[in-house]
Amino acid sequence: MTGPRAGSRKPARRKASAPPRVIKVDALARVEGEGALYVRVKDNVVQDIKFRIFEPPRFFEAFLQGRYHAEAPDITARICGICPIAYIMGASHAMEDALGIETTAAIEQLRRILYCGEWIQSHVLHAAMLHAPDFLGLDDSLQLAKQNPDVVVDALRLKKLGNTLMEVIGGRAVHPVNTRVGGFYKAPTRSALTELLPELRWGLEAAARLARVFGGFDFPRFEDDYLCVSLHHPDIYAIDRGRLIDNRGLDIPIEAFPDHFEEQHVAHSNALHGVRKADSVPYLVGPIARYNNNFDQLSDNAKAVAADCGLPRVVRNPFQSILVRMVESFYAVEEVIRLVEIYQPPDPPAIEPVIGEGEGTGCTEAPRGVCWHRYALDDTGHITAAQIVPPTSQNQPRIERDLLGVVEASLQLEDEALKWRCEQAIRNYDPCISCATHFLTLTIDRE
């Protein structure tokens, strides 16, 4: 499948003393939330690049203080309408850690099915409907539907399958209501899940098919040696639990995250910028980081899909994130099938907490990457402190670094084509900008 290439135009001729060339994308389309990009180029050298986030800051960490611990999963889920499960799980795990709750294997298996549902609907929406048109020189998914309706039909049905899993287990697809600290209010019956098996088996084929179609795209040439940070579990592709690792040898418990990584304020964005603490180096979270760090834990079938669509063992080209999302979608469907086949409703559906003072940490792999929570509770179970580090704020410095590289490598493109390429590079990250702006402290420069 090929289409008009954004970069196929003739390079523009420029005089040595040309005025600064400014590329502005004021309202970035096809990402969640509100963001903008500013690039300044003079004499064919990039002078300045800023990926701005101007969603109003969202003071979640502040207004969680004083709330009862059981409210945190439902409140933090409102940070995002695309990935509420990531927040529900991170907050629930943190509260269970603070209160010393040990859930059962059956509860954790049901949670993993639910989380896979979120991965499927989020990944497929982004890959097929929002990112794929970029590779085909198409303006949006409507053009894609005209050119290749089968892709869109498959994608819509696969996304629906993810939503259905969230509805059956979580009570509804957006902001589920059946989850709680300790587990679930009510466990779905075995038949409610097993009746989805035929559609899940179709979904496995569809995900592999989409991965192969996207594998035929022409990928812009750009590579970097990413510092990849993700959860890792020795036995299973880490989604809902594990230790934090990077591809340079780091291996730490999730509690140690703030010892190694920090969020910094920058003047041009409402979102904090995550960097490695020791040297302020940007790092990558999300599909490529997970794939690079946890390839061995993928199933054999998922590895075969990766090979089929042309993914190398270690991905260094961020534009290939669309392929990794489809490999992960395939894996998530396969994982749901495995877990549904052995599913027995957890009884009891939740473990009741014994209320007391404590501090707890939770960390899971949101579709866009590591989502880290920490809460402190007083002896009545109310929150005294909260800290949430969402994936997009961690990726933001990496997005800027990629943009710098992409712009430098693509300066021969005319402005419109370069703008297109920059937007495509931002969408490699599926940035969930509304998640990334929830910080507490405001820094105001006054002169």
Added chain:
Amino acid sequence: MRRPPLVIGIGHRLRQDDAIGPMVIDRLRATEPGGRMDLLELSGEGAALIEAWDGREAVVVIDAMRSGRPPGALVRLDAVVEPCPADTFRHSSHQFGLAAAIEMARVLGRLPRRLTVVGVEGERFGFGDGLTPAVADALKEAMALVCAAVTERP
């Protein structure tokens, strides 16, 4: 068995006039006898809309719009025969909202046989609940338009 017409109210309850869709659904739930119509509240995300109306005979969508008309102005659109203006019904920066969903469903052959869109011009879409006066005044007439579209026969 033939399913009754589906009414979809689109909007966000805490974004002022954007709540008009969900509020119409609330009113219909309170006043309509059961079985005459199915009622559904959605955010306006396009894929969910296509899913919701897939295979339906008759669907009515009620949503707030921003078209430059005076606040409270009402528009009725037969989406099966005319295109839905892309910028009138905003959803989010994802830009896969009502208009895109209608046009995509048209391309894919997944429009219901009858699809009526009722738009109410909003004035404010900031944080908070409560409609602005002009939009609140239009609520009754919007409901009448929805009910008329539901009872029409092709």
